[in-house]
Amino acid sequence: MRTKKGRILHSKGRKLPFNGEDMGPPVDYAAELAAALRREMERRRVAAKTVMRWTGASERTVKAWLSGISVPSGERLIALMRHSDEVFVTVLRLSARLDGECAGHLDDVRRHLAAASTSLEKARSWLK
Structure with a gap:
């Protein structure tokens, strides 16, 4: 059986031979x-x-x-x-x-958006 890249998979095997790319742990x-x-x-x-x-x-x-x-x-x-x-x-x-540093940025963005929303609500109430 041939794979897309032309590598041969043994008929009784389930894994392709190692191609040298490190996939990490x-x-x-x-x-x-x-x-x-x-x-x-x-x-x-x-x-x-x-x-x-x-x-x-x-x-x-x-x-x-x-x-x-x-x-x-x-x-x-x-x-x-x-x-x-x-x-x-x-x-x-x-x-x-995504590295660990970026993961915390989502929480920061959420907090800033919540603060901006609160500020907008306060400004709207002052204009009334």
């Missing part, structure tokens, strides 16, 4: 995502039913995600990332697209 994706979902649920006080609404997944599926038994499919992962900052940052970190 293996990541327990399911455990990392489960931890992110649990942090989001604690932080925002959302229940599994809220996660079900976000993704359209069943309760059993969401509980499997929370326990790290399974992971969401692509569409459901995107829905989780849309609604959960914890999941969003975790996926970026696992993909090596």
